[in-house]
Amino acid sequence: MNDVHANTNTQDNKLVLSKVSKSFGSNRVLNNLSLNVPAGKSMVVIGGSGTGKSVMLKCILGLLEADSGSILIDGQESAGCNIKTRGEFMKKFGMLFQGGALFDSLRIWENVAFGLIHGQGMNKKQAREIAIEKICAVGLSPDVAEFFPAELSGGMQKRVGLARAVATSPEIIFFDEPTTGLDPIMADVINDLIVDQVQDLGATALSITHDMASARKIADYIAMIFEGRIIWSGSVGDLDHSGSEHVEQFIHGRADGPITRRVA
Numbered sequence: 001m002n003d004v005h006a007n008t009n010t011q012d013n014k015l016v017l018s019k020v021s022k023s024f025g026s027n028r029v030l031n032n033l034s035l036n037v038p039a040g041k042s043m044v045v046i047g048g049s050g051t052g053k054s055v056m057l058k059c060i061l062g063l064l065e066a067d068s069g070s071i072l073i074d075g076q077e078s079a080g081c082n083i084k085t086r087g088e089f090m091k092k093f094g095m096l097f098q099g100g101a102l103f104d105s106l107r108i109w110e111n112v113a114f115g116l117i118h119g120q121g122m123n124k125k126q127a128r129e130i131a132i133e134k135i136c137a138v139g140l141s142p143d144v145a146e147f148f149p150a151e152l153s154g155g156m157q158k159r160v161g162l163a164r165a166v167a168t169s170p171e172i173i174f175f176d177e178p179t180t181g182l183d184p185i186m187a188d189v190i191n192d193l194i195v196d197q198v199q200d201l202g203a204t205a206l207s208i209t210h211d212m213a214s215a216r217k218i219a220d221y222i223a224m225i226f227e228g229r230i231i232w233s234g235s236v237g238d239l240d241h242s243g244s245e246h247v248e249q250f251i252h253g254r255a256d257g258p259i260t261r262r263v264a
Contacts, residue, residue, distance in 0.1 A: 020066045041205070094164075098180055113127035113131040115164070174205075
């Protein structure tokens with residue numbers, strides 16, 4: 001199985017991962033993983049649990065340090081960079097966490113404005129105005145701004161997480177299992193909001209998910225990770241004729257195929 005790139009021209013890519021490896025003891029989670037994410041496009045990485053999706057994301061964000069390989073952001077090496085350079089990279093990022101990761105003790109507008117206030121040093125009045133604008137942009141009413149996270153449903157919390165992810169107008173937005181825990185209707189609402197917000201910003205998006213309905217809805221390109229490597233990558237329109245047995249088994253949810261699962 002060979003690593004496949006959606007786009008081989010480095011200048012056209014916002015993110016370029018080349019032969020990235022990461023192990024935890026004897027467990028090699030990423031195995032010479034390579035992936036290109038075209039600028040201004042939405043890349044979705046699919047794959048089962050334990051295949052390395054989250055570790056890949058954490059290595060890009062700098063939450064984990066890769067053992068080897070290269071991670072270019074706008075053509076600049078980020079793997080092993082110093083704290084100052086990492087801080088500059090972080091200013092480009094927005095993130096929608098799987099569990100929302102809202103601060104329980106902060107009101108909703110303070111959650112949404114967190115990056116504006118603490119990352120950009122914006123005054124609270126201006127930050128609050130932007131926060132309410134983003135809250136409305138994800139389909140919530142302005143009065144939600146004064147609520148606390150515990151007062152909101154799971155779907156509403158996910159919308160707030162999306163509002164926070166886009167509040168700083170990031171160049172790159174990461175989505176970690178954006179529809180996990182949501183019913184099908186709310187999941188589709190979140191997918192539509194993701195598409196709208198990414199397009200409005202002209203941002204590059206990188207998502208990880210095992211939800212194929214979500215992947216098809218939000219992706220321009222899809223890549224599949226298996227055993228710590230990208231085994232297929234192409235446009236979303238090519239997904240159904242990938243020529244990969246692994247991809248076919250995964251997208252159709254078949255028990256039989258090259259991907260095996262142990263039953264405890």
